[in-house]
Amino acid sequence: MPLVTVDGQQIEVEPGATIIQAADRLGVEIPRFCYHPDLRPEGNCRMCLVQVEGFARLVVACATPVTDGMVVSSPHTSAETAEAVQGVLEFLLINHPLDCPICDQAGECSLQDFYMHPDYGLHTSQVDVVEKVRKRKRIELGPRIVLDSERCVMCSRCVRFSADISGLAELQFIHRGNRVELIAFEDRALEDPYAGNLADLCPVGALTSRDFRFRRRVWHLAHTDSVCAGCSTGCNLRIDHAENRIERLVPRRNPAVNSSWICDEGRLSYLRANGPDRLSQPLLSGGEEVAWPDGIRHAQELLATDDASGTRPLLALASASATNESLLLFKHLVTRAFPHHRLDFRLSQETDLVGARQDHLLRRWDKHPNTMGAFYLGFSEQPGGLDDYLQAAEAGDCVALVLLYYPPLVGDELPPVAAALARLLELCPHSVVLTTHRLPYLKGASLSLPVAAWAEEEGTYTNYQGTVQHSAKATEPPGAAREATAVLADLLHTFTNHRPSTAPEVLFAELEHTVAAYRGLDYQHLPSRLASVYPPEGRMHYGEEGFSGR
Amino acid sequence: MRRLSDRALAEIETARREEDSARHALLTALRVVQEERRQVGPDEVVQIAALLSLSPATVEGVARFYDQISEEATGRQVLSLCRGISCQLCGADPLAREVLDNLGIEDGGRTQDGSLTVRLVECIGNCDQAPTGMLDTAFVGPLTSTVLSELLTRWRR
Amino acid sequence: MTRILTRHTDQPDQVQLDVARRGGAYQGFEAALSRSRQEVIQEVEASGLRGRGGAGFPTGRKWSFIHPAPDRPVYLLCNADESEPGTFKDHYLLKRDPHLVLEGIAIAAYAIGAHKAYLYLRGEYASLAMVMAGAIEQAKAAGILGDSCLGSGYGLRVSIQLGAGAYICGEETGLIQSLEGRRAYPRVRPPFPASAGFLDQPTVVNNVETLANLPWIMTEGADRYAGVGTGRSAGTKLVSLSGQVSRPGVYEVTMGRPLLQFLNEEGGGMPPGRQLKAVIPGGTSVPILSADEAAGVTIDYESMQAAGTMLGSGGMIAFDDTAQMPPALLRIAEFYAHESCGECTPCREGTGWMAWVLKRLLAGEGRVNDLDLLLRTGDNMEGRTICGLGDAAVQPVQSFIRKFRPEFEALLPPAPDPSPPWQRHGHGPRSARMGPPAVEAALSEPVEGPPTASL
Numbered sequence A: 001m002p003l004v005t006v007d008g009q010q011i012e013v014e015p016g017a018t019i020i021q022a023a024d025r026l027g028v029e030i031p032r033f034c035y036h037p038d039l040r041p042e043g044n045c046r047m048c049l050v051q052v053e054g055f056a057r058l059v060v061a062c063a064t065p066v067t068d069g070m071v072v073s074s075p076h077t078s079a080e081t082a083e084a085v086q087g088v089l090e091f092l093l094i095n096h097p098l099d100c101p102i103c104d105q106a107g108e109c110s111l112q113d114f115y116m117h118p119d120y121g122l123h124t125s126q127v128d129v130v131e132k133v134r135k136r137k138r139i140e141l142g143p144r145i146v147l148d149s150e151r152c153v154m155c156s157r158c159v160r161f162s163a164d165i166s167g168l169a170e171l172q173f174i175h176r177g178n179r180v181e182l183i184a185f186e187d188r189a190l191e192d193p194y195a196g197n198l199a200d201l202c203p204v205g206a207l208t209s210r211d212f213r214f215r216r217r218v219w220h221l222a223h224t225d226s227v228c229a230g231c232s233t234g235c236n237l238r239i240d241h242a243e244n245r246i247e248r249l250v251p252r253r254n255p256a257v258n259s260s261w262i263c264d265e266g267r268l269s270y271l272r273a274n275g276p277d278r279l280s281q282p283l284l285s286g287g288e289e290v291a292w293p294d295g296i297r298h299a300q301e302l303l304a305t306d307d308a309s310g311t312r313p314l315l316a317l318a319s320a321s322a323t324n325e326s327l328l329l330f331k332h333l334v335t336r337a338f339p340h341h342r343l344d345f346r347l348s349q350e351t352d353l354v355g356a357r358q359d360h361l362l363r364r365w366d367k368h369p370n371t372m373g374a375f376y377l378g379f380s381e382q383p384g385g386l387d388d389y390l391q392a393a394e395a396g397d398c399v400a401l402v403l404l405y406y407p408p409l410v411g412d413e414l415p416p417v418a419a420a421l422a423r424l425l426e427l428c429p430h431s432v433v434l435t436t437h438r439l440p441y442l443k444g445a446s447l448s449l450p451v452a453a454w455a456e457e458e459g460t461y462t463n464y465q466g467t468v469q470h471s472a473k474a475t476e477p478p479g480a481a482r483e484a485t486a487v488l489a490d491l492l493h494t495f496t497n498h499r500p501s502t503a504p505e506v507l508f509a510e511l512e513h514t515v516a517a518y519r520g521l522d523y524q525h526l527p528s529r530l531a532s533v534y535p536p537e538g539r540m541h542y543g544e545e546g547f548s549g550r
Numbered sequence B: 001m002r003r004l005s006d007r008a009l010a011e012i013e014t015a016r017r018e019e020d021s022a023r024h025a026l027l028t029a030l031r032v033v034q035e036e037r038r039q040v041g042p043d044e045v046v047q048i049a050a051l052l053s054l055s056p057a058t059v060e061g062v063a064r065f066y067d068q069i070s071e072e073a074t075g076r077q078v079l080s081l082c083r084g085i086s087c088q089l090c091g092a093d094p095l096a097r098e099v100l101d102n103l104g105i106e107d108g109g110r111t112q113d114g115s116l117t118v119r120l121v122e123c124i125g126n127c128d129q130a131p132t133g134m135l136d137t138a139f140v141g142p143l144t145s146t147v148l149s150e151l152l153t154r155w156r157r
Numbered sequence C: 001m002t003r004i005l006t007r008h009t010d011q012p013d014q015v016q017l018d019v020a021r022r023g024g025a026y027q028g029f030e031a032a033l034s035r036s037r038q039e040v041i042q043e044v045e046a047s048g049l050r051g052r053g054g055a056g057f058p059t060g061r062k063w064s065f066i067h068p069a070p071d072r073p074v075y076l077l078c079n080a081d082e083s084e085p086g087t088f089k090d091h092y093l094l095k096r097d098p099h100l101v102l103e104g105i106a107i108a109a110y111a112i113g114a115h116k117a118y119l120y121l122r123g124e125y126a127s128l129a130m131v132m133a134g135a136i137e138q139a140k141a142a143g144i145l146g147d148s149c150l151g152s153g154y155g156l157r158v159s160i161q162l163g164a165g166a167y168i169c170g171e172e173t174g175l176i177q178s179l180e181g182r183r184a185y186p187r188v189r190p191p192f193p194a195s196a197g198f199l200d201q202p203t204v205v206n207n208v209e210t211l212a213n214l215p216w217i218m219t220e221g222a223d224r225y226a227g228v229g230t231g232r233s234a235g236t237k238l239v240s241l242s243g244q245v246s247r248p249g250v251y252e253v254t255m256g257r258p259l260l261q262f263l264n265e266e267g268g269g270m271p272p273g274r275q276l277k278a279v280i281p282g283g284t285s286v287p288i289l290s291a292d293e294a295a296g297v298t299i300d301y302e303s304m305q306a307a308g309t310m311l312g313s314g315g316m317i318a319f320d321d322t323a324q325m326p327p328a329l330l331r332i333a334e335f336y337a338h339e340s341c342g343e344c345t346p347c348r349e350g351t352g353w354m355a356w357v358l359k360r361l362l363a364g365e366g367r368v369n370d371l372d373l374l375l376r377t378g379d380n381m382e383g384r385t386i387c388g389l390g391d392a393a394v395q396p397v398q399s400f401i402r403k404f405r406p407e408f409e410a411l412l413p414p415a416p417d418p419s420p421p422w423q424r425h426g427h428g429p430r431s432a433r434m435g436p437p438a439v440e441a442a443l444s445e446p447v448e449g450p451p452t453a454s455l
């Protein structure tokens, strides 16, 4: 393994690693525009020039592989390098518009940051340009993205993303020299379902998000690291929020899951999670809102009987969008309080396709972030499915129903399962539904209890690969809505007289203890990839007659 | 959309078979289309993109890289006058000015009847004939006022 | 002198295969085929042949980096993009002895194990594509090219690709990108073309003239070739002579020939009544030499380097004493600004900026420190770009200004008057700028520059 020294610090890296990768691992910040860890290096911006002992010329750190014994000096320690970087900055400013006060990128602009940097920033510039090359400004490329080509520094990150990652190659440069300009053919709206990433990866304010533009200056935002709950991929992301409102979601890099990207639907999933149709108070079927103690009492009345067991035969359904911790308590409730029960998570046909891809990049057909979690927890012990339960109910074999439900955050507003759920609720006179939203197809519930949505509770999801990931709490649930674990703990207490802990780490410790697949995992060190990945990517069969793939 | 001729399509197809990558045929396709249509504008870009299974932006990016591929249609003939350093040293500048003024156009412009485009170009690799130029693909030079006006009179006819 | 490249270029009908063969065409290829490819590489290495495309890299060494593998086809790309201002030697060879070039291609392809070669011709050479296509057809029909070249079992196909007008396609990785149907944005190295070039396969790019030396080396031997020329500059060089000189044209010159002698004899000296002021010896990308500097220089790699310039492409441009350096430099700077591909920051912005500052200077709107600004801009570009165009663009600007500074200074506005305003003479504020008429005057007055040498 080659050993390299950067600014006096040493590190061993794998053969083929570049200088910038070594420096990043050492925490030595090398300025860059064009380098991106998940894009093919192009070495065009020349910001990452570094000095290497024994080399006549400066080299670009982003495209120069490390060789054993290499000694590198960055602009932080080498005057020659700092001067070169200043030179590059000066060149970039020749044709850069003086837009900063009105630029959306302000606060997140690499050009601005580098310009101010104490080691290689530009404090005096001799360049006084009278005529800048004019280019086009404010071109709307579809609903997501606005292009201001005058602000572009031609780093080609977006071009490489569009051509190599999303594959549609919708962005390209035209012309040559300082007339080079970024375009989408005929200013067409981008069709890329991943277009939102363009605004994230643009180092300056040339490609910005229309969703976020001018909403809030970035320095007012708080950041919370989490994962997306839009589908079974579980892309890592960061929730930017302020005043209990999510303002935007941006991808967080995880090479094992989502590289540096998220899809546009996932990016906007917070809008649905925080939608106006949230349930905020326990609700009786007649439309009467009640306080929590009354709500829990109603639940008890609905599900209890006078016979020896004390509870009715129960059909217990939980959406695979619930966290592992909620599912654990849900399972405890069902198995401990209801001797006659059927427990299932298979609410929709999409679950068949837990591993199946919707496209070549990230999106999956299964819109539940935790299908694998439900599976590992043994939520589908018996063969069967929603259709079977519906048939039974139609046949008059009606039982009590508990449903923990989260509507999908991406895709069709009306999930395929909606009609079946509505019918089931219609047929069951004793139904308790824990839900985040007030949904037309859940109207038939005898009792609806409001629970926290994604980003309003802490917990874990197990993605399609079997990777257990941490989903964080960024905002408070609306009104009287509470975390599902808290509601389930109340119900457990009501039916069993025992109140479990709702602390996620305690619940996760129990999961670790009881679920074979999670043995050895540590809540403090998620996301972790499970040693055995089941099922292999592709379609999933479980139960004999179970869910055969599409 | 005006469709490309069968001859052009056949030429592009031949180039396409040359290597495993269809993309490789793009440069030839641009040349073939430029010759046939005297331009590679949006219509042409879309057709080439479809033929080679490339995105229109990709084709546009490559087309707009080259000086000999033009977005706007050129005249039936193109007179390229070299403004390279060797030609400049031999008096190319006033000569070019004279031609453009006589025709009443600017660099890259087309005559009123649309038949001739005049372009000032960088060194064309014919510097021993300076000041030199090209009428379409034929080198002409050394150019003088007389030679040029002779050339233009012949072209007018 | 020994003629290696121009033995048959004056032969009428040399483009015809039978005529060319009577003159010995393809005997070098035959000789190569009778040896192993390693032996051919060794022979070329021993000859001392260096690349004639501008960089002067030893040809045999370049080939030795190629390691053919069964699943990795090797490509030979013959660089006929020839767009360096003042260069037209490849034009000459392609037009007058296409079979010589084709034979060179065949020998190189055989040596590196390529079964496919491309001739990349600049778009402006469309008329030469006809000539070369004819030569290829004839050679195929005669069994020289094809599935079994000259019956040897070695197969080679040669195709022509015409460019479409962009200087950067002559840069080897720009050429590869162009050939792949991409914007001709040069590639950052490593990887080098020898390991990942055209279609990411092992690739060699060689200049037309480089390849045209090979038939002679194959028939006459490396030793004889190494014996022509001087020191580390073996063989002959085609010089394309243009500008202000009596007999412009392409001449084959033995390495080591004194530059002024060449200008006077082959070139016929300056136009009547004029004297040499300066000469660019190897295309606009190399530093200009004042007539004084040119006096001691010989035409070879070492002497040029010692004089602070380069042999480059051999595109020699003569300036006589009527030449005005500032507009000439502006023209050259505009060329680089026009041709910079725009991929990397220093060249994209630097070339445009230098041309803009020069233009402002010539328009009479220069700033006092513009010349230093131009020099400093060059320092910020040199050695910091992806490809050689950035460095190339700096050479003329820095050498013109350093060597002919008074001509440029005459365009500058007068230094600001250090005396306080109330002590100044005249009426109204003094203009810091110079109007165009003053520039005209400055340009038409004889300017004191370096003394001109007589030929």
Ligand SMILES: Cc1cc2nc3c(=O)[nH]c(=O)nc-3n(C[C@H](O)[C@H](O)[C@H](O)COP(=O)(O)O)c2cc1C
Pocket: C050, C051, C052, C053, C054, C055, C056, C057, C059, C079, C080, C081, C082, C083, C084, C167, C168, C169, C170, C171, C172, C173, C205, C206, C207, C208, C210, C211, C387, C388, C389, C392
């Ligand atoms: C900007 C630029 C333009 C170039 N143009 C040419 C050219 O037109 N023809 C050429 O043979 N080499 C050109 N070169 C040199 C090539 O990159 C390459 O070195 C050469 O083709 C290698 O061939 P050789 O080793 O036979 O000289 C150019 C280099 C640069 C940096």
Ligand code: SF4
Pocket: A151, A152, A153, A154, A155, A156, A157, A158, A159, A182, A201, A202, A203, A204, A206, A207
């Ligand atoms: S728009 Fe942004 S990402 Fe794209 S090339 Fe320009 S600066 Fe880079």
Ligand code: SF4
Pocket: A228, A229, A230, A231, A232, A233, A234, A235, A258, A261, A262, A263, A264, A265, A266, A267, A362, A363, A364, A410
């Ligand atoms: S691919 Fe799935 S997990 Fe990733 S951002 Fe999109 S919806 Fe969310």
Ligand code: SF4
Pocket: C168, C185, C186, C339, C340, C341, C342, C343, C344, C345, C347, C348, C385, C386, C387, C388, C389, C390, C391
């Ligand atoms: S140096 Fe100039 S021509 Fe070469 S890659 Fe950079 S911008 Fe392009």
Ligand code: FES
Pocket: A031, A032, A033, A034, A035, A042, A043, A044, A045, A046, A047, A048, A049, A060, A061, A062, A063
């Ligand atoms: S980050 Fe290395 S050149 Fe741009």
Ligand code: FES
Pocket: B082, B083, B084, B085, B086, B087, B088, B122, B123, B124, B125, B126, B127, B128, B130, B132, C085, C086, C087
């Ligand atoms: S400078 Fe005009 S042809 Fe070369």
